[in-house]
Amino acid sequence: MNTSIPGIRLAARTERLTGSVIDSSTALLASQTHDIVRFAMGAPNADLIPSADFARHFTASPEGMYDYGATEGLPELVKEVHEYLLREGVPSDPERLLITTGGMQGLDIAFKMLIDPGDAVIVEAPTYTNGIGTASSYQARIIEAPMDENGMIVEDLPDIVAAAGQTPKAIYTIPNFQNPSGTTLSESRRRMLLELAEQWDAVIIDDDPYGALRFEGKHVPGFAQLSPGNPRVIQVRTFSKVLAPGLRVGWLDLDPALRQLAINAKQAMDTCTNMPMQHVIAGYLREGSLDDHLAGLRTVYRERKIAMRHELSARFGDDVQTTDPEGGFFIWLTLKGRYAEVDTEELFPAALRHGVAYIPGPAFTHSGTFRHALRVCFATSTPERIAEGVERLGAALDEQAGLVSAGAGSQAGAK
Ligand SMILES: Cc1ncc(COP(=O)(O)O)c(C=O)c1O
Known part of the structure; x- marks a missing residue:
C-alpha cells in the first residue's frame, strides 16, 4: 500500500x-x-434491538452518567458481566474483566500488548478482516492456517510453523460460528491449540462475539472452561452481536497481571469506555432481560x-x-x-x-x-x-x- x-x-x-x-x-x-x-x-x-429498553435506561440518567469513568469499566456493568458469565458456566472474576469500546478495542489492546514488528501471528484462513487488520497495524507477520468444517485445522499447525521458520507469538481464533465461515472449532482441536500455545510460548486470542448465539447442536466448551485461569488465553467479547453494534461496548477477560497492562494500554487510547452506554447496558442487564x-x-x-x-x-x-x-x-x-x-x-x-x-x-x-x-x-x-x-x-x-x-x-x- x-x-x-x-x-x-x-x-x-x-x-x-x-x-x-x-x-x-x-x-x-x-x-x-x-x-x-x-x-x-x-x-x-x-x-x-431492544431500543425501547435502552431509551428507558438512557433517560433514567443515573448519577455520574456523563462523567469520566474508571478505565476498568463501570463497576455495575463489570458486576453484571461477571454474573452473566457465571450463569453461562464460564469461570471468571471481576479482577479479570476490562470493559472495552467494542470487541475491536479488545483486539487492538491484545495485539498491542503482544506484537512487535515482525512477530508471527497465526490466523484462520478465511478470518475476520479487522482481526488481520489489527494484527497488521502492529506490523505482525501473518501466517494463515487452513480450515475445514471443524474450524482451524490445528493438526497442520506444526508443519505450517516449521515451514514459516518462526514460532508464533499469538494465535488468533474465532472458535464459535466463525466469521466468515460459520464453522465451530471442535473440542479436540481446542485442547490441541492450548497445548501448542504452551509449547510455543504463545497466547491464544479467543475472539468470540457469537458464542451466545448457538441455535443448534451441542455446546463446545470454551478455552476458559477447558483451561480455567490460563494466562495464555485472552478472551475478547462484545455486546455488538447480542445487543447492538452501535453501543460500542465489549469486554476483555484476561489474566489479572495482563489486565493491568491492558488498562494502561486503554488509558493511552480513550481513557474509558462511553459512560452513557455502559449505564444503559448495566441497567438492561440488571433487569434480567438479557437471557x-x-x-x-x-x-x-x-x-x-x-x-x-x-x-x-x-x-x-x-x-x-x-x-x-x-x-x-x-x-x-x-x-x-x-x-x-x-x-x-x-x-x-x-x-x-x-x-x-x-x-x-x-x-x-x-x-x-x-x-x-x-x-x-x-x-x-x-x-x-x-x-x-x-x-x-x-x-x-x-x-x-x-x-x-x-x-x-x-x-x-x-x-
Ligand atoms: C469475529 C469478530 N470479532 C470482533 C468483531 C468486532 O466487534 P465490535 O463491533 O464489538 O467491535 C466482530 C464484528 O463483526 C467480529 O465478527
Whole structure:
C-alpha cells in the first residue's frame, strides 16, 4: 500500500494500515439510493434491538452518567458481566474483566500488548478482516492456517510453523460460528491449540462475539472452561452481536497481571469506555432481560439460517457450496459448476446494481485468496427478504457467468 503523502513523514506502520472492506461497505451502502438486501454487514436488524429498553435506561440518567469513568469499566456493568458469565458456566472474576469500546478495542489492546514488528501471528484462513487488520497495524507477520468444517485445522499447525521458520507469538481464533465461515472449532482441536500455545510460548486470542448465539447442536466448551485461569488465553467479547453494534461496548477477560497492562494500554487510547452506554447496558442487564432476549434471538436466527440455506439450495443447487452454521450470523458460499470462474470482487458491482450486497471472499484473507467465495449474513433480513436477496444474487451471478446478457432482469433503480 502506498501511503506517501507529500510533505508528511509518516510512521512506517502506516504501510500496514489496510482498512476494512467490511467497515467501508457501511458507507458504501448508506450512499445507495435503490433498495438493497443487506447480506453484507454482520449486524442484527433494528427489529431485534431492544431500543425501547435502552431509551428507558438512557433517560433514567443515573448519577455520574456523563462523567469520566474508571478505565476498568463501570463497576455495575463489570458486576453484571461477571454474573452473566457465571450463569453461562464460564469461570471468571471481576479482577479479570476490562470493559472495552467494542470487541475491536479488545483486539487492538491484545495485539498491542503482544506484537512487535515482525512477530508471527497465526490466523484462520478465511478470518475476520479487522482481526488481520489489527494484527497488521502492529506490523505482525501473518501466517494463515487452513480450515475445514471443524474450524482451524490445528493438526497442520506444526508443519505450517516449521515451514514459516518462526514460532508464533499469538494465535488468533474465532472458535464459535466463525466469521466468515460459520464453522465451530471442535473440542479436540481446542485442547490441541492450548497445548501448542504452551509449547510455543504463545497466547491464544479467543475472539468470540457469537458464542451466545448457538441455535443448534451441542455446546463446545470454551478455552476458559477447558483451561480455567490460563494466562495464555485472552478472551475478547462484545455486546455488538447480542445487543447492538452501535453501543460500542465489549469486554476483555484476561489474566489479572495482563489486565493491568491492558488498562494502561486503554488509558493511552480513550481513557474509558462511553459512560452513557455502559449505564444503559448495566441497567438492561440488571433487569434480567438479557437471557430472554438471547433465547428470542436464537429462535429468529435459526429460522433465518434455515431460510437462507433453503433459498440458496433452491436457486443454485450444486453450483454453490454452503456451510451450515449451528449459530451466529454467517454462511460462507463457494462458487462451483457454472459459477466456478466468477470472481466475487468483480461480481460485487453487478450484485449491488441488482439490489443485493455481500462481502467478497478475498476481504477475509491476508493473501487475497478465496476469489470464488463470499460471505452472506442471514441475521439482518427476514425470510422474505432473504428470498428476494438470493434471487437478486442469482441474477447477478447468471449475468457475471455469461448465462444471460447483462441487464436482463436487472433490478437496477427498480426500488
Ligand atoms: C469475529 C469478530 N470479532 C470482533 C468483531 C468486532 O466487534 P465490535 O463491533 O464489538 O467491535 C466482530 C464484528 O463483526 C467480529 O465478527
